[in-house]
Amino acid sequence: MSxxxxxxxxxxxxxxxMASIQVATLKAFLQLNGVHAQGAHWFVNIAHILGFxxxxxxxxxxxxDGEVLYSYLLFPEMQSKILEDPSLMAKQEVSNVEDxxxxxxxxxxxxxxxFFREFDQxxxxxxDQYDWDDYVLVGxxxxxxxxxxxxxxxxxxxKRNPDCKIIIGGAxxxxxxxxxxxxxxxxxxxxxxxEGEKPLLNLSQAILRNASxxxxxxxxxxxxxxxxxxxxxNPPDQLKSLGELxxxxxxxxxxxxxxxxxxxxxxAQRHAHADFMRAxxxxxxxxxxxxxxxxxxxxxxxxxxxxxxxxxxxxxxGNHLFHRRDLADWLIAIKLRHHASDRGG
Ligand code: B12
Numbered sequence: 001m002s003x004x005x006x007x008x009x010x011x012x013x014x015x016x017x018m019a020s021i022q023v024a025t026l027k028a029f030l031q032l033n034g035v036h037a038q039g040a041h042w043f044v045n046i047a048h049i050l051g052f053x054x055x056x057x058x059x060x061x062x063x064x065d066g067e068v069l070y071s072y073l074l075f076p077e078m079q080s081k082i083l084e085d086p087s088l089m090a091k092q093e094v095s096n097v098e099d100x101x102x103x104x105x106x107x108x109x110x111x112x113x114x115f116f117r118e119f120d121q122x123x124x125x126x127x128d129q130y131d132w133d134d135y136v137l138v139g140x141x142x143x144x145x146x147x148x149x150x151x152x153x154x155x156x157x158x159k160r161n162p163d164c165k166i167i168i169g170g171a172x173x174x175x176x177x178x179x180x181x182x183x184x185x186x187x188x189x190x191x192x193x194x195e196g197e198k199p200l201l202n203l204s205q206a207i208l209r210n211a212s213x214x215x216x217x218x219x220x221x222x223x224x225x226x227x228x229x230x231x232x233x234n235p236p237d238q239l240k241s242l243g244e245l246x247x248x249x250x251x252x253x254x255x256x257x258x259x260x261x262x263x264x265x266x267x268a269q270r271h272a273h274a275d276f277m278r279a280x281x282x283x284x285x286x287x288x289x290x291x292x293x294x295x296x297x298x299x300x301x302x303x304x305x306x307x308x309x310x311x312x313x314x315x316x317x318g319n320h321l322f323h324r325r326d327l328a329d330w331l332i333a334i335k336l337r338h339h340a341s342d343r344g345g
Pocket of ligand 1: 008013014015018019020021022025026059138139140141142143144145167168169170171172192194195196197200
């Protein structure tokens with residue numbers, strides 16, 4: 001197996017209490033076929049940095065709120081407009097987390113320059129944990145409201161290793177939508193048209209063996225940009241049977257959560273960081289149960305019965321226990337200890 005690696009990442013605003021099934025299935029399939037693949041649930045890191053309640057409130061209020069945060073980092077020319085946007089200002093005045101249900105789920109934002117500086121630095125610290133010379137390809141899964149976050153992170157990875165190729169895939173990156181994104185954002189090299197297993201495997205293997213640009217552009221299911229800027233969309237390349245799939249590999253999701261248990265043990269540092277971020281957002285502490293949490297759990301149970309997902313409302317001052325059964329019907333308990341130290345417990 002080559003020492004060069006492929007990373008598949010999921011960015012905010014995916015729900016922090018679930019692993020990304022996209023990352024987990026694609027990673028498992030690449031690994032089965034001999035590619036050194038890793039997953040990155042960076043949305044969990046960011047949720048931890050912002051505070052899990054704040055994170056939930058952002059993604060579930062107006063999806064645009066989440067996109068705005070990354071738009072500020074992605075489009076420097078838009079920064080002053082974003083800071084002065086009257087609609088965002090209005091949300092700051094009329095809303096807060098405590099009465100998020102009455103105020104249509106809006107959260108109290110204070111989008112200051114200081115907040116964005118710290119938000120940016122938090123991402124740089126995540127990226128600092130990797131040796132980017134080892135990575136030949138990074139994939140981002142774009143399902144819902146993950147576009148600006150992924151474009152921003154792709155940009156930052158390119159700054160660290162311009163040779164590392166970037167591919168996007170998922171519901172918001174397939175077909176002509178993916179073509180349009182790679183046409184307008186030069187930090188993107190490829191998009192995936194439809195199911196990702198075979199196209200991502202073939203692309204990874206082609207890049208790892210230094211195949212020609214033309215051979216890479218011929219890869220079925222891959223959307224690419226020609227030298228003339230023309231977008232080429234190859235037809236999807238699907239597995240013949242779901243039986244070819246591995247059991248999804250969610251290890252890195254659980255490893256990310258384990259990091260936070262370590263952090264919660266080092267209470268002093270964690271406190272300092274969480275308080276700083278909270279101060280930047282000017283968000284008050286609150287003890288009310290997040291109404292959005294109930295909604296997600298209802299939606300999850302309703303739409304996802306076949307996967308047997310079960311959740312339990314968190315004890316706001318103690319540990320969270322979320323239970324899910326995976327395909328093999330195993331029961332896994334995840335412990336989130338974030339609230340205890342956030343509230344001085
Ligand atoms: C299950 C599901 C949910 C679950 C998610 C559970 C979970 N997190 O695992 C729940 C109920 C929570 C949910 C919530 C929502 N969902 Co939903 N959901 C789905 C559903 C039915 C299946 C998604 C899935 O798990 N597929 C299985 C995976 C393995 O397949 P996949 O995502 O297609 O990924 C494959 C390819 O796309 C590709 N791929 C994906 N990523 C990448 C990355 C790379 C690098 C590559 C190469 C390839 C690649 O390869 C993968 C494997 O073949 C889809 C509809 C559908 N049939 O796809 C809607 C869908 C994704 N949801 C949608 C929406 C709108 C929502 C909500 C906004 C609803 C709401 N109003 O609250 C929220 C958003 C939550 C959030 N913050 O992300 C839309 C998204 C529309 C869009 N982006 O344009 C979809 C497409 C439904 C629709 N047609 O409207 N959802």
